[in-house]
Amino acid sequence: MTRNLTTIGFDADDTLWHNERFFKLTQARFQELLADYADPDHLAGRLLAAEKRNIAHYGFGIKGFVLSMIETAIDVTEDRVPAPVIRELIEAGQDMLRHPIELLPHAAEAVAAVAETHRVLLITKGDLLDQERKLAQSGLGEMFDGVEIVSAKTPPVYHAIFDRHGDGAAHAMMVGNSMKSDVVPAIEAGGWGVYVPHGLTWEIEHADAPEQAARYRELPDLGALASLVRAIG
Template sequence: MSEKLTTIGFDADDTLWQNEQFFQMTQQRFGELLADYAAPDHLSERLLAAERRNLGHYGFGIKGFVLSMIETAIEVTDERVPASVIRQIVEAGQEMLRHPIELLPHVETTIAALAPDFTLVLITKGDLLDQERKLAQSGLGEMFDAVEIVSDKTPTTYATAFARHGSGAGEAMMVGNSLKSDVIPAIDAGAWGVYVPHDLTSVIEHATPPETASRFRAVDDFSALPVLIERLTEPRG
């Protein structure tokens, strides 16, 4: 007996292309701007707390990150942050929004190899305009049958997406670098969850691997994905 697989969902940021490295570079610059007011570790803790606190207001993405930096700057300076620093924080965010897309290794060839045989769905969270920009610049857009840009990733998110664009979660797979957002909720929806690790995954996305889940798999990099799919779907006696 073989597993039936008709639909494959892919995360975008840090799964298909680089993303977190630009957040970390900007955060380093943020630390330099506020060096006279807070130690780097303390500032990082305050910024992370602001990001977590603001997710429900701003969602995921660069714009929410910039607003959290501004909020943190106001807090750690007791509302004395110079306007010039606020301006540089805003400019840093604008630079992030202009940064060219850098595809991760083996992504383009793997997506191209899978596209003829499966319904491919991009499922990503973040700012709508920014995610649309990155997809357009990536050159991958025509290979996807559908795109879902969502505010958060829950089991319901995946169940709905795979029902809308495929034959349901039971015949679907979600591939991504976040255990918390890409893998665990997809498995909870009834799909396969495939973890492709990235060295710079945000701490907000960390979770314990669901090792006991029968539909959990992990690969070292994107090039191993077609072989994994072949093994899952090949007939067994």
Template structure:
């Protein structure tokens, strides 16, 4: 089995991301503590994010708009302007936060780039994702960068056809079971789960145990050896 294209997720696969959302959501709960319990507020915010993904897409800007919408809802329109200002400021801080690579990522991406066509496949706000990639120092190691609205099987099929020999000869690795594993598997590629620890509820999906092209590794550093095993089998 010859793999010609390796796809890698970005957020929480190459660099830290979800923890900044978690910290901001904790701050959001503090701001609205007089109006809603933290657990109830979290449920309302998640519902707003789910509704708004189709409108705003994935990323920080949609998250901020969902927080504002939730604040208006739980206060029945009485949320102070100062609170809205603090929510916006929190989002701006997230957008300005420096990139922190996960342990071992630099060496692993370099090793993969030596042997395979490497494609970064991510979703979210175009400007923010471009900023993160530029700051990461990894940009030159990728043969292509694909920033998509949604990681669907059709999207993967198009990407792997454009940057290789199709999904049958491609592998995708990332921390999202839904977007980085199940979707590429359904496109005919290999799907490798690299757990991060923090997981956004909207990215959860049943583990495809028993699927012949599903694999799980502990860290991204294990990926080159896994690829060698796949190609030698």
């Protein structure tokens, strides 16, 4: 007899390890470099608009973020941005790509605990090389039964992944900090969606919580995940 829950999917960035805070630090430096041309709020809005436009071209991740900063710098300076500013933005992106991985509290313990009884997957968006680097440095790689680095997280994507690696979405759970990418589409695919809030979440990943959904759960941190998994059965 198939159990209620056989497969657990984990998001990576800001669910298992820190990520968004490095983007915020780099954006603060971007605003300093262009302070003579625009105020911080205006720059933030222009950068966010550029990122939204560019997702279809560059996907998610640091490289697209750097290209969006450069594009915004060119736009707000009316093509007069100094070359040293462009160079510094490129170097800031390179620093982000070299930054060591720092796991979030309870991440390793949570993955190890559910891996003892369930099929465990890493399902993440972003640049392939960067996500592979972070997973390798995290020390968690050997715990996962499968790794999926995707361009988007939609109900059809979750259906395909949980069919390929498990017993279908109906017997799967997705755990993450993004309501828009991790929780809502997993529930729409027929699985459980578990929201683990992070203090910093990219504006593009915001969405309303599916409070009325029977398979929606929210946890204060990953330390409560193993108990939830046992309760679902």
